[in-house]
Amino acid sequence: MPTTPTFAIVGAGLAGAKAAEALRAEGFDGRLVMLGEEAERPYDRPPLSKTYLRGEADRDSLYLHDACFYAAHNIELYTSARVRSIDPPGRRLQLASGERISYRRLLLATGAAPRRLRRPGADLDGIYHLRNRRDADRLVAALGRAARVVVVGTGWIGCEVAASVRQLGRDVTLVGPEAVPLARVLGPEIGCFYRNLHAEQGVRLALGTDVDAFRGDGRVEAVVTSDGRTLPCDLVLIGIGAIPRTELAEAAGIAGGDGVLVDEWLETIAPGVYAAGDVAAAWHPLLRTRLRVAHWANALHQGPVAARAMLGLPTRYEQLPSFFSDQYDVSMEYSGLATASDRVVVRGDPATRQFVAFWVRHQHVVAGMNVNVRDVAEPIQALIRSGRNVDLARLVDPDTPIKELADDDR
Numbered sequence: 154m155p156t157t158p159t160f161a162i163v164g165a166g167l168a169g170a171k172a173a174e175a176l177r178a179e180g181f182d183g184r185l186v187m188l189g190e191e192a193e194r195p196y197d198r199p200p201l202s203k204t205y206l207r208g209e210a211d212r213d214s215l216y217l218h219d220a221c222f223y224a225a226h227n228i229e230l231y232t233s234a235r236v237r238s239i240d241p242p243g244r245r246l247q248l249a250s251g252e253r254i255s256y257r258r259l260l261l262a263t264g265a266a267p268r269r270l271r272r273p274g275a276d277l278d279g280i281y282h283l284r285n286r287r288d289a290d291r292l293v294a295a296l297g298r299a300a301r302v303v304v305v306g307t308g309w310i311g312c313e314v315a316a317s318v319r320q321l322g323r324d325v326t327l328v329g330p331e332a333v334p335l336a337r338v339l340g341p342e343i344g345c346f347y348r349n350l351h352a353e354q355g356v357r358l359a360l361g362t363d364v365d366a367f368r369g370d371g372r373v374e375a376v377v378t379s380d381g382r383t384l385p386c387d388l389v390l391i392g393i394g395a396i397p398r399t400e401l402a403e404a405a406g407i408a409g410g411d412g413v414l415v416d417e418w419l420e421t422i423a424p425g426v427y428a429a430g431d432v433a434a435a436w437h438p439l440l441r442t443r444l445r446v447a448h449w450a451n452a453l454h455q456g457p458v459a460a461r462a463m464l465g466l467p468t469r470y471e472q473l474p475s476f477f478s479d480q481y482d483v484s485m486e487y488s489g490l491a492t493a494s495d496r497v498v499v500r501g502d503p504a505t506r507q508f509v510a511f512w513v514r515h516q517h518v519v520a521g522m523n524v525n526v527r528d529v530a531e532p533i534q535a536l537i538r539s540g541r542n543v544d545l546a547r548l549v550d551p552d553t554p555i556k557e558l559a560d561d562d563r
């Protein structure tokens with residue numbers, strides 16, 4: 154019998170790596186095992202649709218830690234190691250290789266997988282998804298032979314890939330059912346900003362339409378849209394969202410409809426089992442709702458919070474949802490959680506590509522997005538957290554510091 158407990162982390166991505174780092178930083182000196190099905194140590198995914206795709210960042214720059222970090226911190230990192238099942242009552246897991254590992258605490262940090270589009274021809278060669286570095290490498294290689302690219306999906310991955318591929322000089326068509334890109338998250342007004350941005354960069358937009366079929370003889374040659382267009386192409390990238398990797402949790406009876414259900418300390422209903430990152434649907438104590446936030450900052454911050462819970466030092470996960478996106482020369486950060494019924498007001502002129510949008514509900518700010526405006530994400534978050542009523546004239550006035558609105562007692 155081991156004298157020190159074993160903590161196991163399934164999923165060697167951002168949330169898993171940050172949890173492992175935090176466990177050691179908090180003084181955990183037991184056995185720490187991290188199991189990842191990918192062939193390499195944890196790396197950052199955001200560059201895959203941006204600098205890495207465009208050849209501006211190399212592979213080494215993606216890694217979250219130096220190669221020696223894991224050994225130096227006595228973290229047993231197993232790559233190409235897929236976990237096949239977990240047994241929460243027995244506190245054991247089994248690898249695809251058949252090996253079993255007993256644990257005292259288990260963190261599920263299995264991330265998400267690209268949603269597939271089931272349409273005739275969807276299995277033709279030349280149709281790609283983007284989730285991991287191997288996908289990115291395949292896409293980069295295929296782009297070398299492609300002149301005309303169709304991107305299906307106007308969410309973050311679709312828009313970022315469309316921007317990068319356009320920056321590489323390819324002919325790009327962006328296809329999606331919404332009237333403007335990113336409409337589901339940003340609404341029609343701010344979605345218009347992104348539609349105009351892509352149009353100005355020469356991206357062809359086939360919006361308000363779906364894909365009916367992919368055509369080609371072995372390899373994709375065209376995308377047929379539901380409004381009757383045929384878009385000739387050499388390559389298709391599908392970016393229509395990602396599905397949480399809940400298969401292990403589901404088989405163990407601890408997953409809900411959209412993710413592994415965890416409380417505000419990131420523990421599941423199975424004692425000793427935790428979840429963090431894209432896979433976790435966590436109760437948010439401030440927003441009083443369950444949220445699965447599939448973005449970088451969430452995985453970054455949830456990993457350490459899960460680590461503390463595993464150590465019996467629970468802290469509530471209270472970060473506001475937030476994410477960033479870079480498209481062409483436009484960098485944005487979004488904080489908070491808006492709904493379609495919230496009112497949007499804008500500080501600055503979107504035509505200058507430098508502005509802050511606020512989503513307002515009953516006179517208080519529920520979300521904010523700064524575009525090419527630096528160092529305001531924290532004040533925006535403070536303003537949202539404050540829950541204060543705001544004067545809309547001051548909110549949109551560029552001369553009123555956002556921090557002042559959060560501190561305002563009036």
Ligand SMILES: Cc1cc2nc3c(=O)[nH]c(=O)nc-3n(C[C@H](O)[C@H](O)[C@H](O)COP(=O)(O)OP(=O)(O)OC[C@H]3O[C@@H](n4cnc5c(N)ncnc54)[C@H](O)[C@@H]3O)c2cc1C
Nearest residue numbers: 164166167168190198199236264430431447448449452476
């Ligand atoms: C191309 C791309 C661009 C992005 N850009 C942005 C951006 O600009 N801004 C932003 O906010 N967010 C962005 N994101 C989202 C962000 O990268 C994710 O939210 C983050 O990576 C989630 O981290 P995670 O650790 O939860 O999951 P992941 O990073 O997906 O890691 C999970 C790991 O678990 C492994 N795994 C799954 N099941 C098993 C199993 N059974 N056994 C062993 N291993 C398993 C997976 O293979 C994977 O390696 C982007 C994502 C992608 C794909």
